[in-house]
Every structure is written in C-alpha cells, then in structure tokens.
Amino acid sequence: MNYWDKEKECMPREYLEKLQLRRLQETIYRVYAFVPAYREKMEALGVKPEDIRRLEDLKLLPFTTKQDLRDNYPFGLFAVPMSEVVRIHSSSGTTGKPTVVGYTSKDIDTWAELMARSLYSAGASRYSVIQNSYGYGLFTGGLGAHYGAEKIGASVIPTSGGNTKRQIMLMQDFGTNILTCTPSYALFMHEVMQEMGIKPSDLKLKAGVFGAEPWSENMRREIEGKLEIDAYDIYGLSEIIGPGVAIECPRKNGLHIAEDHFIPEIIDPETCEVLPEGTPGELVLTTVTKEALPIIRYRTRDLSTLNRSVCECGRTHARMAKVLGRSDDMVIIRGVNVFPSMVESVLLNIPGVEPHYLLVVDRRGNLDELEVYVEVSESVFSDEVRKMERLGLQIGKELESALGIAVRVRLVEPKTLERSEGKAKRVIDKRNI
Amino acid sequence: MAKQISVFLENKVGRLAHVTRVLGEAGINIRALSIADTSDFGILRLIVSDPAKAYQVLKDARFTVSETEVIAVQVPDSPGGLASVLERMTEQELSIEYLYAFLGTRGDDALVIFKVEDIAKARKIFNEKGIKFLDESTLYKL
Structure with missing residues (x-):
C-alpha cells in the first residue's frame, strides 16, 4: 500500500480527534479575534470560543456559505494581513x-x-x-495538482486544458503515466485519440486522478474501459483549499477526507441538522489548519454520506461517498428532484449510448417538461427509422423509471453537445420562475 | 447487392446541404437518395459512386454514418412494372424495410433500391422468379 504520510493517514481515531479538537479550538480563537464577520455571526448566536470544549460543540458554530464570501469580497474573511498572503485564487464569477x-x-x-x-x-x-490537464490560472485545479506532483518528485507536464491533439501527442511522446483532469475531459481525450488513430496500448498511461465535477460509477467504468487505466476520484473546492480535500484509495470505496486538516459533517440541507453517520445529506467542512482563509462549517452543496470506519487500505480518515449531485445543481421538475448524474447512470447502462447529454427544462403552459438530448453514436445508429425511434423510446422509458417523471428524448448528432475542457454544462433551465 | 450510405441528421437548417457539399467536394456523385424523417431527426440514405470514400469523408466531417447492404432491382419502366415485382416478393413472404427509386434508368428499365430483411433469400427469389438486379460495380458506374 502506498502512503505518502502513513503516520497522519493511518492515525488512530482517538488521536486524530484530539488533534482535530486542539486545531479547531485554535482556529475558532483566531477567527473570533481577527475576522469581524465571524465574530459578528458568533455573537449573534451567543457562542464564544471557550464554548467549544468537545468536537460535538462544532454544531454550535454558524455556517459559512458562498454568499458570505461574496458579501466579504474580496478579502474580508482573510485572517492574516495581506503581507502574509502569497497566493490568491478566484472563481470565475459567472453567477455574480x-x-x-x-x-x-x-x-x-x-x-x-x-x-x-x-x-x-x-x-x-x-x-x-x-500530465496535469487541469486549467492553470485562477482555477485551483492546475496549480494545486502541479505543486503536489512536484512535492512527490514526479516529472510534471503542465499542459493545462485545451489543445487536445497536442496533449495526446505529448502523452505518447513523453510516456505519461498519470493524467489529472476532469472526467469529462478524459472521455473527450479518448474521442480525439480515436480520431487520431491512437490506442491505449500506444500509451504508458496507468491511472487518472479525476475531479472538479461529479461523476458516477458508470462513468468510471467507461473511462477505465476506454483508456485502460485506473480512475481515481479526487475531491476539493477552492473555498476549503482546492483539490486534495479528499481522495480515493485503491479500494475505490469512498474518498478519504484529510481529517487532520478538515472536519467533515453531513447535514440535512433543509433543516441544517447534523445527520447520523451513513445518512445522505449535504457535506459541511471546517478547516482547522488554514491560516489565510479559515472557513467554519462551509456548506459545500455537495451531497454525500460519511463512513468513519477504518478502511481496508489501513487509512483511518473518514470516507465520503462519491459526490453524486449538488443541492444547487439539482433541478426540481414537477416536485421531483432530478440530478444530471442520475441521467448519466441510466445512459451508461444502455449499450452503445455515450454519456454525452444535456437536460433542457422548459415550462409549457403551467407544466414543466424535461427534455434530454442524447448523442447518437455509430454503434447505436440504424438506417431504419423504426429502430431509431425504438432507441429513443427505450432511453425515455429507462429515464422515466429512474427519475420518476416523464422525459422526452431528443436524439442529436454526435459531438453537437458542448464538450467542455473544464466542467461540463449539463442543464439548461429555460423556465422563468 | 449494393452498399448504401446512411447518415443520421438532426432536423436543423443546413444539415442536408452540408452532407451534399462534403460529398461534392470529394468528387462523389449521388446516384440515388431518400430521406426518412421524424419530427426530431432524419435518416438520409444514399447510393453513391464511391461508397467507401463517401463513408470516410462523412465520418471525417463528424457525421454519424453507416454502411447498409441493399439490392438494386431492375423494374420494367411501364404501368404496373413495380407492382408485378412487389407481388412476386409478397408471394414469397419477403419483407421489405423500405425502398426508393434510382435517379437514372438502365435501358428500358427503372431501378429501385430495396432494403430487405434477408438479402440471401431475396437473391434466391429474384434469381428463381427472373427479377433482374444489378451488381455493385455496374450500379456505381451508371
């Protein structure tokens, strides 16, 4: 078994929790003293730093949301003077x-x-x-993965995203063993490889570390089968630190959260109550070692579950289940919660159908309608209309039984749906609500 | 026996023009065509002068393409000509998926492209019943 830091990664839970508590208390004292927004929130709830005596007292503390970061734009939540800040990253800000x-x-x-x-x-x-094909720049993916790879002493190819043909040429010529990018970009690379006539056996690729967007087990099978590699899920978000918050081990049975640096909780997104271990809900993370931007109880909007039992790999850090949706990516159609990942799972279970899809939600009259665009690949294409219509109906029927609502399937030409080199866009909501 | 090129087309402005332009630029001549359409998509079926090349150029232009075996049948170019051929096929319970007419003629005969379920059976029946059909090399040169 490969451990980078066995002492930390396999630390008995008893010691781990002592370490977490000490670091949490330090963090709370620090934000109370140095970040007015946190102090105000704590005062409003009547909580003082000394009230945090046990790990369970975490639930007394206020939540932090993306809105808090926006309200304190740009540096209002920093807990150190700017002279101590050596790097600034930022989201694209497409929604504000x-x-x-x-x-x-x-x-x-x-x-x-x-x-x-x-x-x-x-x-x-x-x-x-x-080969690091996460975007370099304001996005944390590129530089985050880069520094980690250098720390190991590996040879890093900082290709960033884009220029896919050249990426594949370098992959072949430089003998890339590990690819880091979004899972949808990995599949796109495979398409381009096929166009270029390059087979997985022409490459030395062994594994991929894929993240920055939710992806299903089916998509893992697809990537592993097509690229003939091991695909690992990595989790992270810039508000917490960037990629590397959690990673799968070779058991691929949940992602180990680096609990010596972050404390995870799962809450009910509606009531905000902390849920018992194993119950699905929204992941909430608290940083306990971050200096510049400590974050208390950050609502990630990612839906997952927690498992604190010791993993077969020997690591003791809690495992979060693969994220299969976001509480804000979710579209509610006629009262039913629909996640793009559910559509993806269904499509991947139909032989020959590619996981390139788009959900279009519209309101006709007073009724919401869901239309799913699916690309027709050569393997499912037939010259007979009857067979193509049957395919559309079959996909529709399987989607309906998985989602619980009526779905209209529209078959579209391949490669007409947007291929993103970053995060794939999966939902268009045309309703004006 | 003949190779038909089938192309998946979304019902969007300019798609058919694009296919024909791609073929034209590759110097490929269209010998027969038909479109089956639904409200969302259409399936374009083509008999061309060079099916292998057509398949490749359309694939390179990112269309979904397939090759399909069809039969080009000579039908008397006179009233009732097609009916008599179809009647003989019906008698033999040879089911037809679809058919369409060829753009040119061969002597006094019209040419009709048939997609049937069982090509081997069709050939046998055509031979026995004296229905004339064309081989590939003759067809593409017409």
Missing part, C-alpha cells in the same frame, strides 16, 4: 461576484502535502510522469 481565496506560504505547503497524498494514493511516485 467571484469568490476569492487566499493562501499563506504555509497554506500552500499544506495544500501541496495533501495533493502529494492524493497522487500517491493513486499510485504516483518520483518515477511517475504526470
């Missing part, structure tokens, strides 16, 4: 003011450690050639 995050040099080092753990868990070593 961007969210801005900062790092001290110790934060950058922590992040690199966590990414090193993650890549090591996926089999990387100093002998690996790692």
Whole structure:
C-alpha cells in the first residue's frame, strides 16, 4: 500500500480527534479575534470560543456559505494581513461576484502535502510522469495538482486544458503515466485519440486522478474501459483549499477526507441538522489548519454520506461517498428532484449510448417538461427509422423509471453537445420562475 | 447487392446541404437518395459512386454514418412494372424495410433500391422468379 504520510493517514481515531479538537479550538480563537464577520455571526448566536470544549460543540458554530464570501469580497474573511498572503485564487464569477481565496506560504505547503497524498494514493511516485490537464490560472485545479506532483518528485507536464491533439501527442511522446483532469475531459481525450488513430496500448498511461465535477460509477467504468487505466476520484473546492480535500484509495470505496486538516459533517440541507453517520445529506467542512482563509462549517452543496470506519487500505480518515449531485445543481421538475448524474447512470447502462447529454427544462403552459438530448453514436445508429425511434423510446422509458417523471428524448448528432475542457454544462433551465 | 450510405441528421437548417457539399467536394456523385424523417431527426440514405470514400469523408466531417447492404432491382419502366415485382416478393413472404427509386434508368428499365430483411433469400427469389438486379460495380458506374 502506498502512503505518502502513513503516520497522519493511518492515525488512530482517538488521536486524530484530539488533534482535530486542539486545531479547531485554535482556529475558532483566531477567527473570533481577527475576522469581524465571524465574530459578528458568533455573537449573534451567543457562542464564544471557550464554548467549544468537545468536537460535538462544532454544531454550535454558524455556517459559512458562498454568499458570505461574496458579501466579504474580496478579502474580508482573510485572517492574516495581506503581507502574509502569497497566493490568491478566484472563481470565475459567472453567477455574480467571484469568490476569492487566499493562501499563506504555509497554506500552500499544506495544500501541496495533501495533493502529494492524493497522487500517491493513486499510485504516483518520483518515477511517475504526470500530465496535469487541469486549467492553470485562477482555477485551483492546475496549480494545486502541479505543486503536489512536484512535492512527490514526479516529472510534471503542465499542459493545462485545451489543445487536445497536442496533449495526446505529448502523452505518447513523453510516456505519461498519470493524467489529472476532469472526467469529462478524459472521455473527450479518448474521442480525439480515436480520431487520431491512437490506442491505449500506444500509451504508458496507468491511472487518472479525476475531479472538479461529479461523476458516477458508470462513468468510471467507461473511462477505465476506454483508456485502460485506473480512475481515481479526487475531491476539493477552492473555498476549503482546492483539490486534495479528499481522495480515493485503491479500494475505490469512498474518498478519504484529510481529517487532520478538515472536519467533515453531513447535514440535512433543509433543516441544517447534523445527520447520523451513513445518512445522505449535504457535506459541511471546517478547516482547522488554514491560516489565510479559515472557513467554519462551509456548506459545500455537495451531497454525500460519511463512513468513519477504518478502511481496508489501513487509512483511518473518514470516507465520503462519491459526490453524486449538488443541492444547487439539482433541478426540481414537477416536485421531483432530478440530478444530471442520475441521467448519466441510466445512459451508461444502455449499450452503445455515450454519456454525452444535456437536460433542457422548459415550462409549457403551467407544466414543466424535461427534455434530454442524447448523442447518437455509430454503434447505436440504424438506417431504419423504426429502430431509431425504438432507441429513443427505450432511453425515455429507462429515464422515466429512474427519475420518476416523464422525459422526452431528443436524439442529436454526435459531438453537437458542448464538450467542455473544464466542467461540463449539463442543464439548461429555460423556465422563468 | 449494393452498399448504401446512411447518415443520421438532426432536423436543423443546413444539415442536408452540408452532407451534399462534403460529398461534392470529394468528387462523389449521388446516384440515388431518400430521406426518412421524424419530427426530431432524419435518416438520409444514399447510393453513391464511391461508397467507401463517401463513408470516410462523412465520418471525417463528424457525421454519424453507416454502411447498409441493399439490392438494386431492375423494374420494367411501364404501368404496373413495380407492382408485378412487389407481388412476386409478397408471394414469397419477403419483407421489405423500405425502398426508393434510382435517379437514372438502365435501358428500358427503372431501378429501385430495396432494403430487405434477408438479402440471401431475396437473391434466391429474384434469381428463381427472373427479377433482374444489378451488381455493385455496374450500379456505381451508371
């Protein structure tokens, strides 16, 4: 078994919890003293730093949301002077003011450690050639993975996203062993490889570390089958630190959250009550070592479950189930919660159908309608209308039974749906609600 | 026996023009065509002068394409000509998926493209019943 830092990753829970409590208390004292927004929120709830005596007292603390980061744009939640900040990242801000995050040099080092753990868990070593196709720049994916790979001592190819043909040429010529990118980009790369006439056996690719968007077990099988690699899920978000918050081990049975740096909780997104272990709900994370931007009880909007039992791999850190949706990506159609990942699972179970799809929600009269666009690949194409209509009906029927609502399927030409080199766009909501 | 090129088309402006332009630029001549359409999509079926090349250029232009075996049958170009051929096929319980007419003629005969379920059976029946059909090489040169 590959551990980057066995002492931390396999620390007995008893010690781990003592470490978490001490670090949590320090963090709370610090934000109370240095971040007026946190102090005000705590005062409003009547909580003082000294009230946090046990880990369970975490639930007394206020939540933090994306809106809090926007309200304090750009640096209002920083707990250190700007002279200590060595890096600033930011979201694209497509839905309003961007969210801005900062790092001290110790934060950058922590992040690199966590990414090193993650890549090591996926089999990387100093002998690996790692091709990093996460976007470099304001997005945390590129630089986060880069620093971790360098920390291990691997050879990093900082290709960033885009220019896919050249990426594949480099992958072949440089003998890339590990690919880091979004899962949808990995599939797109495979399509381009086919066009170029390059087979997985022409490459030295062994594993991929894929994240930045939710993907299903079916999509894992698809990627592993097509690229002939092991596909690992990595989880992270810039508000917490970036990629490396959690990573799968070779058991691929949940992602180990780096609990020496983050405390996870699962809450009911409606009532905000903490839910018992194993119950699905929204993941909430608290950072306990971050200096520049400590975040208390951040509502990730990602839906998952927690499992604190010791993993077969020997790691003691809690495992979060693969994220299969976001409480805000969810579309509610006629009172039914629909996640794009549910559609993806259904499509991948129909032989020959590619997981390239788009959900279009519209309101006709007073009725919401869901239309799912599905690309027709050569393997399912027939010259007979009857067979094509049957295919559409079959997909529709399977979607209906999985989602619980009527679905209209529209068959579209391949490669007409947007292929993103970052996060794939899966839902268009045309309703004006 | 003949190879038909089938192309999946969304019902969107300009798609058919695009297919024919791609073929035209590759120097491929269309010998027969038909479109089966639904409200969302259409299936374009083509008999062309060079099916292998047509398949490749359309694939390169990112269309979903397939090759389908069909039969080109010579039908007397006179009233009742097609009916007599169809009647003989019906007698033999040879089911037809679809058919369409060829753009040119061969001597006094019209040409009709048939997609049937069982090609081997069709050939046998055509031979026995004296229905004339064309081989590939003759067809593409017409």
